[in-house]
Amino acid sequence: MAAVTRDKILITGASSGLGEGMARAFAARGRSLGLAARRADRLEALAEEIGPSAAAVAVAPLDVTDVDSVPVVFGRLRDELGGLDRVIVNAGLGKGAPMGTGKMHANLETVQTNLIGAIAQVEAALEIFRAQGHGHLVLISSMSAVRGLPKAQTAYSASKAGLTAIGQGLQAEFANSPITVSIVLPGYIETDINRGVKTAMMTDTDTGVQALVKAIEAEKAYAPVPAWPWVPIAAALRLLPSAITRRMI
Numbered sequence: 001m002a003a004v005t006r007d008k009i010l011i012t013g014a015s016s017g018l019g020e021g022m023a024r025a026f027a028a029r030g031r032s033l034g035l036a037a038r039r040a041d042r043l044e045a046l047a048e049e050i051g052p053s054a055a056a057v058a059v060a061p062l063d064v065t066d067v068d069s070v071p072v073v074f075g076r077l078r079d080e081l082g083g084l085d086r087v088i089v090n091a092g093l094g095k096g097a098p099m100g101t102g103k104m105h106a107n108l109e110t111v112q113t114n115l116i117g118a119i120a121q122v123e124a125a126l127e128i129f130r131a132q133g134h135g136h137l138v139l140i141s142s143m144s145a146v147r148g149l150p151k152a153q154t155a156y157s158a159s160k161a162g163l164t165a166i167g168q169g170l171q172a173e174f175a176n177s178p179i180t181v182s183i184v185l186p187g188y189i190e191t192d193i194n195r196g197v198k199t200a201m202m203t204d205t206d207t208g209v210q211a212l213v214k215a216i217e218a219e220k221a222y223a224p225v226p227a228w229p230w231v232p233i234a235a236a237l238r239l240l241p242s243a244i245t246r247r248m249i
Helices: 017-028 040-050 069-081 102-132 151-173 206-215 227-239 242-248
Strands: 008-012 031-038 056-061 086-089 135-140 179-186 221-223
Touching: 008 069, 017 031, 017 040, 017 206, 031 040, 031 069, 031 086, 031 221, 040 056, 040 227, 086 102, 102 135, 102 151, 102 179, 135 151, 151 179, 179 206, 206 221, 221 227, 227 242
Parallel strands: 008 031, 008 086, 031 056, 086 135, 135 179, 179 221
Antiparallel strands: none
């Protein structure tokens, strides 16, 4: 599709990690930003820092597991910015434990944040987009959505696979319409959620964020990022038999 400038962007999970990085990157491009996250103090500090380069910055505390508050916060940020052109569903949690080890709470919390909280965000964003007749919905999934992962990552993988499935369904629903849906699947990018992961495929934060923003700006339907090495890895995880992929994950 032809390039579209999305001037008014809402980002959840914006107080740290990829959300914070995207906020900085879009502010540097002169966009208007609505930033939401649980840590209001960090949001305020970020807004003060990027305010001079962004066209406008509005912030609001938000815990996406409080699903009733999500449409309220989205509506408030929309009103402050005078509309929303893009919503980036980014808020997420990396907690988890091997199933059957007595730590069900960690897995339930992960699914509640990454999937139930995401559904609440998608509902709120699409209600706004339907009313105004246009918009770009971006779902920050994960490479872990491509193939189920073992041990402490099982629930996380399942939550992101669910988010990807939601995106695919919405892409079918809104095909050839003014509402666009992108599914972005980050690989290993150096953020708090990947702290302690030892792998040669880790990408530094700045490089990862720039790849993420590039994919979002291109409004790709499905984008593993960074493209190398994650595009071929995604294909391999989808197509190769389990006897092989078990050794990859």
